[in-house]
Amino acid sequence: MSSRYLVVGNWKMHPATLEEAKRxxxxxxxxxAKLAHTDVVACPPHAFIQAAGxxxxxxxxxxxxQSVSVQEGGAHTGEVGAGMLxxxxxxxxxxxxxxxxxxxxxxxxxSQRIGRALDAGLTxxxxxxxxxxxxxxxxxxxIKEQIKNSLAGISEDKRxxxxxxxxxxxxxxxxxxxxxxxxxxxSLFVKKAFADVFGPDAGLKVKVLYGGSVNxxxxxxxxxxxxxxxxxxxxxxxxxxxxxxxxxAVDAIRA
Ligand code: PGA
Numbered sequence: 001m002s003s004r005y006l007v008v009g010n011w012k013m014h015p016a017t018l019e020e021a022k023r024x025x026x027x028x029x030x031x032x033a034k035l036a037h038t039d040v041v042a043c044p045p046h047a048f049i050q051a052a053g054x055x056x057x058x059x060x061x062x063x064x065x066q067s068v069s070v071q072e073g074g075a076h077t078g079e080v081g082a083g084m085l086x087x088x089x090x091x092x093x094x095x096x097x098x099x100x101x102x103x104x105x106x107x108x109x110x111s112q113r114i115g116r117a118l119d120a121g122l123t124x125x126x127x128x129x130x131x132x133x134x135x136x137x138x139x140x141x142x143i144k145e146q147i148k149n150s151l152a153g154i155s156e157d158k159r160x161x162x163x164x165x166x167x168x169x170x171x172x173x174x175x176x177x178x179x180x181x182x183x184x185x186x187s188l189f190v191k192k193a194f195a196d197v198f199g200p201d202a203g204l205k206v207k208v209l210y211g212g213s214v215n216x217x218x219x220x221x222x223x224x225x226x227x228x229x230x231x232x233x234x235x236x237x238x239x240x241x242x243x244x245x246x247x248x249a250v251d252a253i254r255a
Pocket of ligand 1: 167174232
């Protein structure tokens with residue numbers, strides 16, 4: 001496990017207004033400034049990215065984007081390119097979120113998005129996760145394939161800017177997160193699958209996050225017993241009282 005924790009807030013299609021986005025971002029920056037061992041990434045919708053940053057952001061606070069175009073530039077209506085995000089001081093891009101995969105992204109498209117993000121100098125947070133857990137253990141093979149195919153064509157020199165977020169789909173937007181013991185097992189498996197692509201050393205170094213119904217109550221347990229490097233947080237990242245408690249709980253693990 002790395003020496004600092006990483007908590008990524010995926011705001012999804014929230015909040016409804018610019019004013020609210022500014023408020024959440026300001027609050028998140030202030031919370032981050034109080035943490036000693038934790039890096040915080042806020043991923044607002046593209047429309048609010050610029051407003052979420054600040055010249056006075058603490059060093060451990062960054063902005064991420066929820067997706068990036070597979071195109072570099074040109075006549076592509078509605079698309080937002082990696083270079084544009086970079087020019088807005090974005091440092092991270094989420095790729096392959098299950099909601100985007102459900103809307104049509106194949107592993108191949110995910111690998112193109114990752115490629116664009118990495119080429120622009122950004123760090124890619126690559127989401128993987130099974131729809132269901134089967135007694136036969138078929139989800140292991142599924143995750144392995146998803147990692148291999150999503151990282152196809154990515155050159156080795158960029159591997160240090162790849163983070164894997166393991167998010168079992170059945171635990172996203174659900175009542176409960178995956179039990180920490182299972183998270184531990186899956187995080188080891190994800191590292192092994194990453195090592196199969198980029199070599200044993202890469203497997204030891206890659207950061208693995210867990211996502212899926214993380215809240216202030218379960219966050220610490222997931223990191224301590226699930227032995228992950230951090231969390232990808234949906235709903236709780238725009239619920240300020242909860243996110244505040246979550247960040248404090250994570251930072252307190254090392255205190
Ligand atoms: P959730 O979402 O924390 O609301 O379950 C997680 C995610 O989809 O990244």
